[in-house]
Amino acid sequence: MLRSPLKANDNILIRQLPTPIAFINKDFKVVFAADKWTQEFNFNHGEVIDKNLRDLFEKLGDTTIKSLRECFRGQQPQPNIEVYTDPTFKESYFEWSFSPWYDEHGNAIGAIIQTEDVGQRIKSDLEKDKLEFLLQETSRSGKIGNWEYIKTQETVIGCPVFRNILEIDEHFELNLNNIIDFFKSGYDRNTISMAIFSSTENKTSWKEKLQIITAKGNLKWVMVSGKPFYKSGKYAGLIVVTQDITDFVHKEQKTKANEHLLRTLINNIPIQVHIKDTKFRKILANKSELQFCGFQSDTDIIGKTDFDIFDKETAQKYRDHDLEVMISQTPSLNTELIHKHADGSFSTFLTSKIPLKGENGEITGLVGINMDITDLKKKEKELKTLNHVTTQQNKKLINFAHIVSHNLRSHSANFSMLLDFLTTEEDEEEKARIMKMLRESSDNLMETLHNLNDIVTISSEQTLLKKKININEKIHSVLKNISTLLDQNKATVVCEIPDGVFINVIPSYFESIILSILTNAVRFKKPEIDPVIKISVNYVQNYTQIKIEDNGLGIDMKKNGHKLFGMYKTFHNNTSTKGLGLFIVKNQIEAMGGKINAQSQIDVGSTFNLYFNEEH
Amino acid sequence: MKNINTIFIIDDDPITVYGIKKILNSVAVCQHIHEFKNGQTAIDEIRKIIIENTHLPELIFLDINMPVMDGWEFLEAFISLPISKNININIVTSSIDQYDKEKSENFKSLTHHHIAFNSKPIRKSEIEEITKAI
Numbered sequence: 001m002l003r004s005p006l007k008a009n010d011n012i013l014i015r016q017l018p019t020p021i022a023f024i025n026k027d028f029k030v031v032f033a034a035d036k037w038t039q040e041f042n043f044n045h046g047e048v049i050d051k052n053l054r055d056l057f058e059k060l061g062d063t064t065i066k067s068l069r070e071c072f073r074g075q076q077p078q079p080n081i082e083v084y085t086d087p088t089f090k091e092s093y094f095e096w097s098f099s100p101w102y103d104e105h106g107n108a109i110g111a112i113i114q115t116e117d118v119g120q121r122i123k124s125d126l127e128k129d130k131l132e133f134l135l136q137e138t139s140r141s142g143k144i145g146n147w148e149y150i151k152t153q154e155t156v157i158g159c160p161v162f163r164n165i166l167e168i169d170e171h172f173e174l175n176l177n178n179i180i181d182f183f184k185s186g187y188d189r190n191t192i193s194m195a196i197f198s199s200t201e202n203k204t205s206w207k208e209k210l211q212i213i214t215a216k217g218n219l220k221w222v223m224v225s226g227k228p229f230y231k232s233g234k235y236a237g238l239i240v241v242t243q244d245i246t247d248f249v250h251k252e253q254k255t256k257a258n259e260h261l262l263r264t265l266i267n268n269i270p271i272q273v274h275i276k277d278t279k280f281r282k283i284l285a286n287k288s289e290l291q292f293c294g295f296q297s298d299t300d301i302i303g304k305t306d307f308d309i310f311d312k313e314t315a316q317k318y319r320d321h322d323l324e325v326m327i328s329q330t331p332s333l334n335t336e337l338i339h340k341h342a343d344g345s346f347s348t349f350l351t352s353k354i355p356l357k358g359e360n361g362e363i364t365g366l367v368g369i370n371m372d373i374t375d376l377k378k379k380e381k382e383l384k385t386l387n388h389v390t391t392q393q394n395k396k397l398i399n400f401a402h403i404v405s406h407n408l409r410s411h412s413a414n415f416s417m418l419l420d421f422l423t424t425e426e427d428e429e430e431k432a433r434i435m436k437m438l439r440e441s442s443d444n445l446m447e448t449l450h451n452l453n454d455i456v457t458i459s460s461e462q463t464l465l466k467k468k469i470n471i472n473e474k475i476h477s478v479l480k481n482i483s484t485l486l487d488q489n490k491a492t493v494v495c496e497i498p499d500g501v502f503i504n505v506i507p508s509y510f511e512s513i514i515l516s517i518l519t520n521a522v523r524f525k526k527p528e529i530d531p532v533i534k535i536s537v538n539y540v541q542n543y544t545q546i547k548i549e550d551n552g553l554g555i556d557m558k559k560n561g562h563k564l565f566g567m568y569k570t571f572h573n574n575t576s577t578k579g580l581g582l583f584i585v586k587n588q589i590e591a592m593g594g595k596i597n598a599q600s601q602i603d604v605g606s607t608f609n610l611y612f613n614e615e616h
Numbered sequence: 617m618k619n620i621n622t623i624f625i626i627d628d629d630p631i632t633v634y635g636i637k638k639i640l641n642s643v644a645v646c647q648h649i650h651e652f653k654n655g656q657t658a659i660d661e662i663r664k665i666i667i668e669n670t671h672l673p674e675l676i677f678l679d680i681n682m683p684v685m686d687g688w689e690f691l692e693a694f695i696s697l698p699i700s701k702n703i704n705i706n707i708v709t710s711s712i713d714q715y716d717k718e719k720s721e722n723f724k725s726l727t728h729h730h731i732a733f734n735s736k737p738i739r740k741s742e743i744e745e746i747t748k749a750i
Contacts (some may be wrong), residue, residue: 402713405711405712405713406681406710406711406713407710409710409711409712409736410629410632410681410710410736413632413710413735413736413737414629414631414632414635414736414737416737417631417632417635417736417737417738418631418635420737420739420740421635421638437631437634440631441631
């Protein structure tokens with residue numbers, strides 16, 4: 001403290017002080033000022049001496065005035081901060097410290113002001129506040145805690161967030177051992193022990209994802225990263241950041257599980273699924289799709305278009321469909337589609353294409369779903385065929401029952417009537433006539449029963465074995481058998497079937513069928529024209545078709561077409577016909593899985609088409 | 617005894633024809649009995665009668681199951697012919713199918729001719745009734 005009176009050269013002395021100091025008298029006038037002080041506030045030396053402080057600093061705070069007054073009374077005030085705005089309007093912060101200025105008698109005659117630029121200090125204080133806040137907030141919301149191991153003191157300091165993670169209160173005394181014990185025994189505890197050991201020994205830092213069991217017994221996932229620190233090259237301790245990532249891990253696990261579920265589902269449904277981008281490249285394909293396209297792995301198909309996979313025609317067909325869906329932006333669902341495989345076989349698919357849209361409604365691609373319904377289609381067809389066969393057989397059965405009852409009844413009616421006559425008849429000659437008729441009727445009944453038996457045999461003995469036969473050979477053997485009939489009627493048979501054509505049939509049925517149709521053709525010839533019969537072979541769908549054309553009488557198909565193959569139907573006044581031949585033919589050919597139809601025109605001739613099914 | 621001018625028997629079974637004829641002759645005096653083996657020959661004859669304006673039959677016995685033209689086809693053709701006279705048609709069939717009976721009922725409703733459905737064997741008493749009604 002300055003207690004000696006100041007002399008004139010004191011002025012020089014004070015000017016040279018290394019700290020910014022000014023002496024103020026009780027009138028607030030500057031008496032002495034160190035050059036440092038005048039420079040600090042951008043004054044010239046001459047400017048400040050004898051000037052009132054309040055004139056020099058227009059915005060001098062009340063606290064400063066108050067502090068100065070305290071000094072004038074010999075008191076010691078607290079320093080305060082003044083904001084100083086320089087001529088360029090740049091603000092600086094100064095701490096003003098005050099001391100009373102005493103004369104040699106110890107009377108306060110003014111105040112000594114020392115100023116210090118504290119801009120930097122204030123700035124770092126602010127920064128520190130900010131950083132602390134940031135750290136606190138991040139650690140709280142990010143559930144990031146930290147703890148520090150200080151070797152010299154053998155202590156561990158854990159922040160509140162860290163304690164929160166472990167679910168312990170602020171009184172729980174932490175040390176390295178009990179921290180390690182919080183980690184789940186086994187892999188997790190081993191890992192953390194090794195990490196801590198290795199960081200003390202080898203100066204390594206670490207980062208591990210581990211599980212802990214909290215004080216309350218909850219299992220949590222944490223990300224632990226640690227770094228050893230050193231003082232003068234010597235190991236001094238550890239700083240460890242511990243983040244609770246339980247929620248994140250759970251979410252991740254859930255997402256992974258969902259993704260896995262979806263993948264498993266898509267891969268294992270027996271439906272082909274693919275996704276194409278806007279350039280029609282496949283960007284996803286499931287197992288069925290890979291199989292269908294003939295690829296082994298995802299990488300073989302990703303990025304390929306239909307043109308890289310299928311033939312041009314097929315690819316174009318799919319491309320057109322894709323385009324339609326992408327342009328219209330509406331899904332195309334369950335379209336039936338026939339796909340031609342590379343080996344020439346066909347499959348039927350139920351195909352759906354659904355456009356994929358981005359956030360703004362723009363098309364980003366499409367999902368294609370194909371279901372192979374080939375087997376289903378085949379079964380449907382089989383079922384239809386079966387249904388048809390059943391209906392046909394049912395019809396036949398009713399027809400047959402009808403005919404049987406009718407025929408048997410007509411004979412029994414005749415017996416009944418003739419017997420009635422016989423009992424009352426007295427004329428012997430008439431009696432003999434009736435007896436003769438009874439005998440005829442009995443014979444007819446026998447024959448009818450015989451015919452019916454033949455038909456039942458065809459319908460029930462479908463197990464007769466089929467054999468491959470040479471069509472030409474068989475037809476020629478039939479022709480030989482009826483050569484007398486043919487010669488008598490001057491009939492010509494032209495067989496256009498090439499040699500070596502084989503067919504799978506029941507040989508006896510085949511012979512009987514050919515025989516029936518050929519004899520019919522001769523029997524129903526035009527009286528004045530010699531019969532000409534043409535036989536040819538053809539392939540129609542899955543059938544071998546044998547065509548037998550004649551130039552006979554012909555039948556009115558409009559009137560009698562539906563009765564042509566019926567039982568006991570005759571169409572010509574020809575006593576030798578019984579109306580059974582074509583009925584038996586139809587039954588025999590159907591028993592072999594084939595079919596028959598006819599075209600005919602009166603006075604032109606008839607054509608019978610026999611279809612033999614190769615498969616059955 | 618009733619006197620009937622013309623009777624047609626259309627049936628391909630000679631025994632039935634014989635039976636009907638035999639009974640007819642025992643219950644009525646029949647001037648002309650014509651036999652036909654199927655519907656076609658019978659309808660041809662009837663058409664000829666209409667054109668030549670000769671005697672139409674008063675009574676027809678008609679079988680159903682016949683070759684070439686069966687009984688139903690004959691009926692169809694017959695009822696479409698311009699015949700004002702009421703002709704007595706007796707279906708005589710071995711069928712006991714309800715469907716056939718219904719079919720004959722249907723024909724009845726379509727024509728002014730008298731149509732009756734009889735099952736084989738036809739009895740003397742039935743033919744007596746038929747001839748009386750003429």
